[in-house]
Amino acid sequence: MRIGEFSRRAGVSERSLRYYEQQGLLRPARQSSGYRAYQESDLRTVRHIRTLLAAGLNTETIAELLPCMVEDGGRLGPGCAELLPVLRRDRERVDRALADLATARSILDAMIAAPIPVTGAANSACEPVDAPA
C-alpha cells in the first residue's frame, strides 16, 4: 500500500513515516513510480517505533534495537540479552532527567514559598506581594 493509506492505518503522519525511513527505521520498497510501497507487517514495526520513541529513545538507538525487539501479547521486549545494557543505559538517562526536574521543582517551590514584600515595586507594572503569613 502507498503512504497515504499506510499513514491512516498506522495513525502516523506521512511526514513522520518519511522521517522514520530517513532514519533507517523503515525501508519500504519503491514502486516503479517511485512511490513507497509499505507491507502489512510494517504496521507492527511502526507500533514498535512509536513505543520506543515514547520510551524516550532516539532514532539512532531505536534503529539499533528494532531488529531484535519482539512482541508478545501486546508487550514489546528485547529479544536478545545484548539489548538489556542499552535499555538500562537509557533508563539511567531518564533517572538523570527526573533528578533535574526535581531540582527545577525545588527551585520553583522555594521561590513560590518565599514571596518578598517590597516598598517600591521593582517594576511599576508589578503589584507588591503580600507578606508571607
Add this chain to the structure above:
DNA sequence: GTTCTAACA
C-alpha cells in the same frame, strides 16, 4: 488527487 523531495514566515 496522490506522492516525491527539499526547505523554512
Add this chain to the structure above:
DNA sequence: TGTTAGCA
C-alpha cells in the same frame, strides 16, 4: 514535526 512549494 507541520507545512508549503514545485514536479511528475
